[in-house]
Amino acid sequence: MKKKNNELTGVREIARRANVSIATVDRVLHGRDGVSPKTKARIDDIIKELNYQPNILASRLASKKVYRFAVLIPKVSNETDFWKAPLAGIQRAEAAISEYGIKTSYYLFDLNDRRSFDIQTRQILKSGADGILLAPSFINEAAAFTDLCKERHIPYVLIDSNIPNQESLCYVGPHLFRSGYLGAHLMNFSLNGKGTILVLNISKEVDDHNYLIQIEEGFRAYNKYHSLQNDIIKIDVTSAGYTAVEKELTAAFNEEEEIKAIFVTNSRVFLVAQYLERSRKRDILLIGYDFIEKNIEYLKKDVIDILICHRPGEQGYQGLMKLYQHFILGKTFENISFMPIDILTKENYEFYNNYMSV
Amino acid sequence: MKKKNNELTGVREIARRANVSIATVDRVLHGRDGVSPKTKARIDDIIKELNYQPNILASRLASKKVYRFAVLIPKVSNETDFWKAPLAGIQRAEAAISEYGIKTSYYLFDLNDRRSFDIQTRQILKSGADGILLAPSFINEAAAFTDLCKERHIPYVLIDSNIPNQESLCYVGPHLFRSGYLGAHLMNFSLNGKGTILVLNISKEVDDHNYLIQIEEGFRAYNKYHSLQNDIIKIDVTSAGYTAVEKELTAAFNEEEEIKAIFVTNSRVFLVAQYLERSRKRDILLIGYDFIEKNIEYLKKDVIDILICHRPGEQGYQGLMKLYQHFILGKTFENISFMPIDILTKENYEFYNNYMSV
DNA sequence: CTGAAAGCGCTTACAG
DNA sequence: CTGAAAGCGCTTACAG
8 A cells, every 4th residue: 555645754755845856855964065055944944843863774774885983992912901891892882883884993002012003093094984983092192193083074982091182072981080089988998097008000101190190199189088197108110010019019018017008000900919919918908900800810819809990891882882873873972971980899890791792 | 887696695695596586585584484395495505605694774674563562660759769770771772772663662560569560561461562671579470470471472571680480581680699798798898897787678578578688698698608707687677668767776776786887688778877867876887779869868978888789770771672682683692691780989979870871 | 956766685465 | 385576764876
């Protein structure tokens, strides 16, 4: 049975009402030119009146246009498997949206080699990607790159950490200050105001400073706000190897007897755990960051008490979905999406990453 | 330009190779009968050989079939806004999949009236829903209902709590025993083995017992496993009103001086917080469940120290998506999806629910 | 500036 | 048991 005219929907109905062809409606819908202002106005009115919502399935099926997204993140290394989770999240998103004519390409760089970051950025620009998802691990290089993106009007989404004052499409990641603040609270929850606290920044890269400093400031802010009397000793370990950590910690423990807790501002907390284990120091409260294998190992052994995490998988998933929302759905959204700050212990870590099937 | 024959893809290519029409291919693809065994075998082989993946967009666009999902959850009440979050998650999923020809209907029942649950179940069966998402709050009624669903071959997904030994399509929710176990750990993290602990079950419904008992058992298991010497006093408050809680707590505090902490096995922890505030008892460690307004209020005021949560929004989202995966994508999956067990404090609760935009 | 027509990869009656 | 044809709601050349 053929539908009656007044049962038409979508572009057909708009075309009928405006007395034009659906091709013209399509032109207006996508803001292409070649339509007289008069016609355009008429069609625009009808679109509003009908509160027309395009059928994305039909649109994507008919269109040959392929959107190309580039993903620029660190490769998983022997040192750390942190980036496994974001990658998995990104791939989960990729699977969900690939039917919509989206091609996702991966450009992985080496966290120990800032040139590899630059090399990949050049590849991306050459590739002609429509949108970019990146982790700005090398902040200066990243800022230079996003400047280029802006020049070329290529939207980009940041995950893991933010570049201040950059007009990204979105930042998906933690509120670092608040994360450090939470860390201090968790320490105090157990210490109840007593004992000296060691704060450790372990990083050979100056780039991390922006990242670590925000966490440290949050940490200190908590103790200040609550007028806690704990001494805080801050140590910058400018090498990410075990020996450097061992040396600094040995010195610290020799000088100061009252150390009751250690807070590590990034995922290198396992190095400290290793030290505590080897030197048989028990009853030191140890809190650090990130769900990585080496950390989980010490969490299980009760050497690390708490790991703070920022949903790395979710960051990757959401990051790519933001590009999808922007390009395919034409949605707008807040340009910051803060991740929850999660608390992992020996008792709940198992459930943290295994629910990600949808 | 017309494509060459050997560039054909999808059903067309299968049909060409099998020397049949695409209608026949379609029949085989969907297991409809009316195809000779010989032809079917031939087509099946080709499907495998080509590793054919149907184009869901085209499929859903062409099909007139509408899938109807029924959602059976408690309505948000004045007493608690707990069910806001699952509802929001379900609606988020609904928005994501509605284009695929899915109609979602809501059947909300009253947690104070088990008959309302029954009434809604009858409505659902009458409606002829294809799949059901439900919270089995009244466990006996729910079991009777899912028995009927099984008889009629209507798949259903459970959220929030499980019905033991039911063959649901999936359970999406917490591992309650482990959740209680974590609760005990958090207590001990602050108490360090000292002080008497009060465990409170506040519920007038016998139905909740299965739920609460699992949590309590987990809690006790932790203390036993770690040989903690804390006394545990367990109180069942069989009314969900403030006065009953006040009476029981007053009595408990009069009898026992050493109470240092209270663990409430469900979201009624705000009633205890209210009591502690009114009776000016400070320094009592208070841990309970769920991100609801009244609890957050006391979390902010430092009366409640920790809330344990099981991603209610995610449960709703994933629950509906499981039905989608089953019906539209024809995917298979584990029939249990345990939620992470999250720890909320005054410092991180703000980030817990605001990232849900995708 | 505009329209007629083919096509995206499927599903659905209908006819035989 | 099987196939030809129309159609889902869009987009895309192409022609004028």
